[in-house]
Amino acid sequence: MKLSTRSRYGTRALVELGAHCGDGPVRLEALAENEGIAVRYLAAIVRDLMRAGLVRSVRGAHGGYLLARDPADVRLADVVRYLEGSLEPVECLNDPGFCDRREGCVTREVWGKVGDAIEGVLGSITLKDLIDRRAEKDGRHK
Numbered sequence: 261m262k263l264s265t266r267s268r269y270g271t272r273a274l275v276e277l278g279a280h281c282g283d284g285p286v287r288l289e290a291l292a293e294n295e296g297i298a299v300r301y302l303a304a305i306v307r308d309l310m311r312a313g314l315v316r317s318v319r320g321a322h323g324g325y326l327l328a329r330d331p332a333d334v335r336l337a338d339v340v341r342y343l344e345g346s347l348e349p350v351e352c353l354n355d356p357g358f359c360d361r362r363e364g365c366v367t368r369e370v371w372g373k374v375g376d377a378i379e380g381v382l383g384s385i386t387l388k389d390l391i392d393r394r395a396e397k398d399g400r401h402k
Contacts, residue, residue: 273306
């Protein structure tokens with residue numbers, strides 16, 4: 261299973277915004293430059309993050325984007341779900357009608373355990389955890 265750039269870039273953008281909590285809004289261009297993401301692509305991701313209630317915009321000369329929720333309340337599983345859809349590694353776990361072998365499929369059980377593990381790991385990490393880890397790696401304490 262591979263996460264798309266939407267989840268990877270979206271998570272990086274949220275961490276960057278979280279690192280600037282209390283500093284005011286961050287301009288999209290600055291966010292894109294700091295994270296090495298194309299502005300147009302990041303704009304589309306940020307729109308989705310706004311629809312999910314994770315980011316809010318501030319208009320005006322000193323406008324930009326801010327986190328809309330407390331980073332401690334945002335689980336990485338939710339971010340990935342908002343940007344990717346399901347965390348399940350195979351479609352048959354999402355849609356019971358997807359496969360007619362559902363009842364006797366032994367591999368489906370394995371994929372279910374993989375999905376549970378993904379949910380467990382991503383559900384145990386908050387945006388605050390990532391922001392704190394970034395500060396440690398950068399030698400800053402915020």
